[in-house]
Amino acid sequence: MEPTELADRGPAEPVPNEIETDTELVEEELLVEEISIDGMCGVY
Amino acid sequence: MAFDIDRAYRLHDRVALRPEPFGALAYHYGNRRLNFVRAHDLVTVIESLAQHDTVRSAFASAGIDARRWPAFEKALASLAASDFLVVA
Numbered sequence: 827m828e829p830t831e832l833a834d835r836g837p838a839e840p841v842p843n844e845i846e847t848d849t850e851l852v853e854e855e856l857l858v859e860e861i862s863i864d865g866m867c868g869v870y
Numbered sequence: 871m872a873f874d875i876d877r878a879y880r881l882h883d884r885v886a887l888r889p890e891p892f893g894a895l896a897y898h899y900g901n902r903r904l905n906f907v908r909a910h911d912l913v914t915v916i917e918s919l920a921q922h923d924t925v926r927s928a929f930a931s932a933g934i935d936a937r938r939w940p941a942f943e944k945a946l947a948s949l950a951a952s953d954f955l956v957v958a
Binding site: 856857858859860861862863 | 902903904905906907908909912941942944945948949952
């Protein structure tokens, strides 16, 4: 049986668009992070 | 009210912004909330908001790459939702 085209490609590599999207998602998560200090002893 | 990039915003009078190696800490003395702002250029934008008629203008003036505007807009919307930013 002839090998399929898919088998010839080797390990899948992310395409550039996927890399860029991941970077944007990480940046969204890290830009601002809110915490509440209500109830913490000695803060105020 | 939904955050609008074409409006003017400013830091709430009761918010203090303290520079940190990662960006800045923003503390609201009214609602006692604390925000970590994890990008120096976002801090620059926040500090300059009061000098601009729109958020869009503040982004452009700070030299923020247009591809990062959606992430920055989302971050500022989060700050506005917590009352750290108010309409000017």
